Amino acid sequence: MNLASPRSLFFLAFLACVAMLGTGFYLQYVVGLEPCPLCILQRIFFAGAGLFSLIAALHGRAPRVYSVLILLSSLAGAGTAGRQIWLQTLPPDQLPACLPPLEFMLESMPYTKIIYTMFHGSADCAEVSWTLLSLSIPEWSLLAFIAFSLFAVFQFFRRG
Template identity: 45%
Template sequence: MSLNYRTLNLVGFVSCVLLLVSALIMQHVFELEPCPLCIFQRVAFMAAAAIFLVAAIHNPQSTGQKVYTFLNLAALISGVGLALRHIWLQNLPADKVPSCGPGLDYMLEVLPFTDVINTVLKGSGECAEVSWTFLGLSIPWWTLFAYIALCAWCIFSLKISKR
């Protein structure tokens, strides 16, 4: 199998889907309830997955490849920012952690969407809680690594598929 643009984007799509499936397994099998920042990080993975899939189906020439790469990097870099914010909240001293706010479902019902985004990005006490680690790193660290790897994959895909 050759490493053409379509194949590279399908690999990116499958990677995002596997990351989202692992998040759902953690939520439903291991009963780790996601905080609002976790949900937003999932949305960034969903956006990247959608862009990878559309890019694979479309399989554009040079200019289109650059556009898809830019869009995907925008989604993934927003995920990097969310993961960094989450890591920062988890490393705050206990007395500096913001108080827990209402759930995301409630906020979406009651508040305007822009207020929901502002509230979630400020973080809450539940976002500062470390409920699971692997090799000493919490879930936001692992999502950060995944975002960085996918950013590198986007750039690699653009470089390798020059036509």
């Protein structure tokens, strides 16, 4: 199998998404960091990009359709990561209030309100509790989403 074939590259993108999700679960369950609502949304967008990449790798047809879906998922993820980075730069007195736990929101709020609340973020999202090479988790996520977006654009415009 040609490593530079569209199917191979989609499969590598899928593996990269699995690695990103695996890192998030490692930080949650081994290191003990609890994900905020924006972190959860970023995981959903990584899972979406990964799922579309896997389907593209298995299907092998219509790579442009899958490229657009990966691009949309990546741009939405980049938006949530950017929002979280912005929240991390705000002074403490300008941060939105903390949110109730997700389980409580699922039991007591309509889904449209939960989605709005999660996209809005909270003071929990502004906490920087882990860094690598001086970059926080949402900054790493933003870089990954940018890379997935560039990959999707490359796959969209490539020939063959």
